[in-house]
Amino acid sequence: MKPIYKLLTLVIMLGASTYNKSNAAGESMFSKGHSTWTVAGVTCSSGTATDITGSLVGFDINAYRLQNQDSSDAVWIGYSSAVSTDTASAYLGEKLNAGDNGVWELGKNPDLAQAVVKIFCKAADAAGAAGVRLSRAIFGSK
Numbered sequence: 001m002k003p004i005y006k007l008l009t010l011v012i013m014l015g016a017s018t019y020n021k022s023n024a025a026g027e028s029m030f031s032k033g034h035s036t037w038t039v040a041g042v043t044c045s046s047g048t049a050t051d052i053t054g055s056l057v058g059f060d061i062n063a064y065r066l067q068n069q070d071s072s073d074a075v076w077i078g079y080s081s082a083v084s085t086d087t088a089s090a091y092l093g094e095k096l097n098a099g100d101n102g103v104w105e106l107g108k109n110p111d112l113a114q115a116v117v118k119i120f121c122k123a124a125d126a127a128g129a130a131g132v133r134l135s136r137a138i139f140g141s142k
Helices: 002-017 124-131
Strands: 034-044 059-067 076-080 094-098 103-104 120-123 132-141
Touching: 034 120, 094 103, 120 132
Parallel strands: none
Antiparallel strands: 034 132, 059 103, 059 132, 076 094, 076 120
16 A cells, blocks of 8 residues: 555655746746837827837837726727727727737738838727827837
8 A cells, every 4th residue: 555655645746846837928028039129108099090000210120019008998909000899890900908918929021121010009989089098019129
């Protein structure tokens, strides 16, 4: 019987030693190879889509991190100025809920190396004339 207890104890100890809480969500964007970044506030309108494309002089834009600063209204993010909150639309954007944040990484186009990829937002109708305020971080590299 003793060998079974020893084996069981060993299995439990090995299992406990492999438990590791992941902290990937808290990982710095700089660890991904971006050499610079900048942050600005932008406001998404509820009437028409807002161009929230940024620029980094001398750097290629690699990614945007958008944080919805509003406590109650969502925004929809898309590549087209026709981005929509309407689920029946071909341009339905990606929803960024109130208080949430997300990263939109941009690929490279070898034919258009210097082209800046446009990004648009549209606020929920409930946001009204005030719109929804976003924090837009841009990550770039040389």
